[in-house]
Amino acid sequence: MISERTIHRAFEISVLLKGANAVIESAGGILLYLVSTADIATLVRWATLDELAEDPNDFISSHLQQLAQGFSVGSKNFYAFYLLSHGLVKLALVVGLLRGKLWSYPATLVVLALFVAYQFYRYSYTQSLGLIALTILDIVVMALVWHEYRLVRRHLPLE
Numbered sequence: 001m002i003s004e005r006t007i008h009r010a011f012e013i014s015v016l017l018k019g020a021n022a023v024i025e026s027a028g029g030i031l032l033y034l035v036s037t038a039d040i041a042t043l044v045r046w047a048t049l050d051e052l053a054e055d056p057n058d059f060i061s062s063h064l065q066q067l068a069q070g071f072s073v074g075s076k077n078f079y080a081f082y083l084l085s086h087g088l089v090k091l092a093l094v095v096g097l098l099r100g101k102l103w104s105y106p107a108t109l110v111v112l113a114l115f116v117a118y119q120f121y122r123y124s125y126t127q128s129l130g131l132i133a134l135t136i137l138d139i140v141v142m143a144l145v146w147h148e149y150r151l152v153r154r155h156l157p158l159e
Helices: 004-034 037-054 059-069 073-098 104-126 129-154
Strands: none
Touching: 004 073, 004 129, 037 059, 037 073, 073 104, 104 129
């Protein structure tokens, strides 16, 4: 049987990982707002130059260049907003969880459940193994948050 201390440690680590992910998403959203679509196309062109010189038909590099060239300002702004808002929401939840704020436990469960539902929906289109891994991680985090929430509520003083 796994000890409560081990479960609590897993909870803390999973919340810290979610926090790191939230910071990266937020920074990515800000960066995307600050960079032009032309700069993105130039960066992709530079990053794929050597690979395409070796193999002009390289699947990944040629598709990345196509995507970068067709990346509209509207798409860029949508992704920037999505990353920034997604990251900031998760960051607020992580701060609440690490500070033991009671509201943050059910809020985290609701938000992660929505993410999981969306990820299942996206999986139906992409069949991405990375998306499955992220979904499994979110479900594990939900289980740990639920477990921690039950412990925190059990130890609250009755009013």
